[in-house]
Amino acid sequence: MAWQVDWDGKFVVGGEARTRLTPNFRLREFQDGGGRVRVHRELVSAIQLLRSSFGGSVGIAAVEGDGLGADLTSDNLAGLFAAAERIAGHRLFSRVDNRETHIAVRIPDPEQLPEIDLEQALETAFSVTAGFETSGDRFQQVTGNFDGAGFSFGPAQWNFGTSTLPPLFEAFRKANPETYRACFTDPEDFEEWEEVLTMSSAEQVAWANQRSTGRNNGDVVEPWKGYLQAVGRVEQFRAIMVEESLRKYGAKLLETVGYLQSLAPGIAITHLRCICSLYDLVIQQGSLSRAKTEIEDRVKREKPADQYALVRLAVEERGRKANPRFQADCVSRRLGILNGVPTTIEEHQRANIHFYMLRDVHVRPTNLADSEDLSDRLAKIGRVIASGDSLLT
Template identity: 30%
Template sequence: MVILKVGSSGDQVEQVQRFLADPARQLYSGAIDGMFGNGTRTAVIAFQTAAGLIADGIVGPLTWRLMFPSATAATTAATTAATTAATTAATTTATAGTPAVGQSLAWRCLSLTGSIETGLPVPGCFGGLSGNFDGQGISYGAIQWALGQGTLAPLFQKLCTQNADVVSAVFGTNAAVFTQTFTQASHADQMTWAIGIQTNNQVQEPWKTQFKTLGTKAECQALQIAMAQDRYNSALSLCRTYGLVSERAVALMFDIMVQNGGISGTVQAQIESDFAALGATADETPKLEIVARRRAAACNPKWENDVLSRKMMIAQGQGTVHGAKYDLAAQYGITLNRAEGL
């Protein structure tokens, strides 16, 4: 029976570290040394939280089976082949996305666009983290609010003032510094702090894992939904403009608001002309494809193909973007059913 916790060591600990450090998860960036320390524990908690387990930081039999579903503890630790099979199976599960049962359409739209923006499946997209490579200090969340632009600090400030218990649980001994930085420090000092926890524009441990864990919390996700509400409302307004009523239409318009900022009058006229020529259709898919093509064609030619593949995937309900496969109905519960409010 596998029981790994702080103080454990050996090949099985190293195997867990490699699993958590895999690019599909990015939960651990410490040394792969087979020593179960606080960094490994924090990463295990993040994995358990995302998987809906009791987040105690201990790798017991259930956590082990979820990490390595295609191998028993004995054979996995004993053979490299079994380790490879298990890791591949776990990666497939992680990148497949999570059904959004019971979540609002606003949450589902943000999680879809966030997954595309960050390259991380749900719930990892809500903890998407980028360093100072673009001079913004830190960018964070499903649609990468930036500290440098002043759009990220309000999220962290609200977490500190409204959800202090969550901040304390996630950041532990770092909670006081995090809270002081985002409730009392100036913007300049916030930028200095953000750069100070990075090496080569990469956020270092334990902050990296703590930020990713924060994104799995319902309170953090709810605040991100609230911060994206204006763009969601604009997406609903665009649907009304074009007479579109489906959940998939809202998802497409929301993605346009996030990635492209909207639809110009010139493009609107083109879309309406194409709609008129289309005539009656059985469902909205042909109309959504028109929106996708026309909005992509209005982009800088350098990015047109990228925008087109992204928008057509949403319009058609499935496809591949940046190497990741998407099925909107299965992964995000986004269908051609009529959206609430339309």
């Protein structure tokens, strides 16, 4: 079912009441007693981020008439107030008042939102793309050889086919060999797995194919699925997953940004949605290289006026180079991120419950263009996401 929401600019003003706008809030929760709704998307985003930081149930008693503020309720009002004050430090709220029966919050001027750090942008990009690649606990996702890549595992679906899965286990072995080995309850299975990691990519895919099951080989037989999920429950391995993903694909992202900016001098790609759209592209399609001729031709012909037009034509042209079965999927994903809402392409729409994270903010250009070693930053992001915390709040 397509995502059904009516918009007036950046305000939600109608739609199917049961539509889930964020992981914890449906459209009807922002409606007034007469079923009317007018709420700015940045307020929806801020309330969800507050709910995630608070960790408890939050009710929406009322939305202010201009759609920029709301009255929130909770069984733990003191805890909610403390959480709201804390994230106000990130300038998600310009006002937080304790009114005894509820908490009144208000967002800053949506047209003058403060910039965010590169670390926050990368966390957002990681989470949004993981929302396409996985469901449920993103670190527990294990799929079989449905696509010819062997086993695929985790938020970025690292796999044997692209030789991205073995390095994660090598890093885990090096960091904590005892915990790594303990994830495999049968010593012989552990020895077999270690041998598999030394095989060629083609041999690994063939091995995984023999242990794939279910519809289109989309699942993995036991005990192998359980072993991988046991590894995925280890916080240290989760941090390795995040850090390695950002190290590998973050570098490709910065390279892609640099290339596009070189085609249109004077245009800086700094908006969060542009960054996230390109990150999703390098995760799913690797790079723009297969579409460079078409991209450069369109830039010369259309002379894009801003970063949104530049990124849009780039993701469209790269999407057209995908397997015909997946072209609409690729473009729908990327344009959905760029627009901040699910976008239909050829009757194909990819919705994502994490779209609320796609705020209308820019990434500090000095951080984005920084070419120095980002190891410490990436490690920090990895630790934070692995622990279930967030740099956004």
